[in-house]
Every structure is written in structure tokens, then in C-alpha cells.
Amino acid sequence: MKDMRPPGRMWSLYKMGGLTPAITSMFDMQSAQQMAFIRSIMKEQRKNSLYEIPLHTVELVVFDLETTGFSPYNGDEIISFGAVSVNGSEVANEDTYYSLVNPRRTIPPEIEELTGISNNEASQAPELLQALRGFLEFVQQKVLVAHGTGHDKHFLNAALWRTSKVNLSHRLLDTMMVAKWLNPRLKSYDLDTLLDVYGVEVTQRHHALEDARMTATLWSRLLGEAKDRDVQTLGDLYMQLSRH
Structure with missing residues (x-):
């Protein structure tokens, strides 16, 4: 079972999104989760190659x-x-x-x-x-x-x-x-x-x-x-x- 006391929670959020949401989580868990989500969306988007997608299906x-x-x-x-x-x-x-x-x-x-x-x-x-x-x-x-x-x-x-x-x-x-x-x-x-x-x-x-x-x-x-x-x-x- 994950340790979600402050240090354990901080490490979990650090793995999700980095240092910024981890630090913020010590003060506002919901904000930290939102920040981690935003960072993950940007990270995934950088992997996408969209040039071959037909315009009629994009x-x-x-x-x-x-x-x-x-x-x-x-x-x-x-x-x-x-x-x-x-x-x-x-x-x-x-x-x-x-x-x-x-x-x-x-x-x-x-x-x-x-x-x-x-x-x-x-x-x-x-x-x-x-x-x-x-x-x-x-x-x-x-x-x-x-x-x-x-x-x-x-x-x-x-x-x-x-x-x-x-x-x-x-x-x-x-x-x-x-x-x-x-x-x-x-x-x-x-x-x-x-x-x-x-x-x-x-x-x-x-x-x-x-x-x-x-x-x-x-x-x-x-x-x-x-x-x-x-x-x-x-x-x-x-x-x-x-x-x-």
C-alpha cells in the first residue's frame, strides 16, 4: 500500500509530473494533481507525429x-x-x-x-x-x-x-x-x-x-x-x- 503521508505523497506526485506538482502537493493536493495532468498531456503530445493524417479524418x-x-x-x-x-x-x-x-x-x-x-x-x-x-x-x-x-x-x-x-x-x-x-x-x-x-x-x-x-x-x-x-x-x- 502506498504511503500517502506527506513524504510518500510527494514522491508519488514527483513520479507523476515532476518537482513542481510535488512541492505544491504539500499545500494543495487537488492543484498538484491538476498540474501533473497538464504536464503529462504536454509530454504525450510531443511524441505524436501527425503529418500523414488525411485532412478528412484529422x-x-x-x-x-x-x-x-x-x-x-x-x-x-x-x-x-x-x-x-x-x-x-x-x-x-x-x-x-x-x-x-x-x-x-x-x-x-x-x-x-x-x-x-x-x-x-x-x-x-x-x-x-x-x-x-x-x-x-x-x-x-x-x-x-x-x-x-x-x-x-x-x-x-x-x-x-x-x-x-x-x-x-x-x-x-x-x-x-x-x-x-x-x-x-x-x-x-x-x-x-x-x-x-x-x-x-x-x-x-x-x-x-x-x-x-x-x-x-x-x-x-x-x-x-x-x-x-x-x-x-x-x-x-x-x-x-x-x-x-
Whole structure:
């Protein structure tokens, strides 16, 4: 039988995820388990080679984050996660993840107005570690898709490093970059413009889950155009994007 008194418990968690969750476990067992889970997901993802997967069968998660601002390294925080599963080009609208996040700081008035997330709501929301674990449990080893991935990747990496001392290791695709390859003459590639160009119904902008749903539909339509250009695998798509 395992010794789960503090030293034994610490050694068990060290074997699961490393020193950081082991130390934290001395103070918060649940947080340590969440951190160990996040670290294990990142470790497993680094083993995956996905380039030969046909695009019509690749499992994806299209996601969006709402944040208090633009810089996670200057005090801005995630205030919501939204994600939807996609199989190839089929959007699984019933298979979603959504969570508010307590940013432990004041949400600026303009962000409250933009997102509809109030400071009162956010103050009662799950902590970052809990919401992040829920997001990664939903994602598992799937490829991530977002629009304008730089913003979301910076915030995810900051959250992963702060909570678990790991970096994002998932493959990431950007619908903006795919659209630039397919439509090099458009004047703008912001989400609103592309939703209009591809005839995607706008439901609710700046809501993480609704933005993820709309981006997923956009992805599906972009994928159809990519297949028409004989792009058949994930590796083929990355090759095309690397040239533009």
C-alpha cells in the first residue's frame, strides 16, 4: 500500500509530473494533481507525429480565448475558454467546452462591454488551473485551430508555464494563415471579414464559445478549398503554409 503521508505523497506526485506538482502537493493536493495532468498531456503530445493524417479524418479542436487585454506578460489574464470539436470538416456543435476564468484582477470596462463578462461573474468563476485542466481534458492530443493564433498561443503558453512549468506542444493551425494562402488578394483577414466572405452566420462575437463555433465553420469551408487544390494530409497543408 502506498504511503500517502506527506513524504510518500510527494514522491508519488514527483513520479507523476515532476518537482513542481510535488512541492505544491504539500499545500494543495487537488492543484498538484491538476498540474501533473497538464504536464503529462504536454509530454504525450510531443511524441505524436501527425503529418500523414488525411485532412478528412484529422481530429481537431477549434478554440478561442477572451482576455483582459493583449499582453499576458504585462498582467493581462484569460477570462474565458471556448472550444468545439471538428472531425475533418464536420463541426461537432454538440461537443464543446466553455468556462469562465477568475482573472484575479479587475476586467477593464471596455472588455466587460466587449465580452459581456462582468467583474462579478469573473470573481465567482473557476481558477485558471481548473479551467485550463478542463480545456486540456477536452483537447487531449488533437490538433488545435484558432484565428490569429499569436494572441491565443501567447496566453496559453503563459498560463501553462505559470501553472505547470510547461509550454504548449500541440500542433496549431491558424485560419487566418490558411485564408491568406487561399485568397492572397483580400484586403483584410480579420475574423469578421472572413466570416462575411465565406458566408458564415454571425451569432455572437467576442464570446469564446460562439467565436470558436464560427471559426470552426470557417475552417470547414477553407478545408474544402484546400482539398480542391489537392491538399490531402496535414503535412501537405503545413507545406503549403510554409511557402506563404
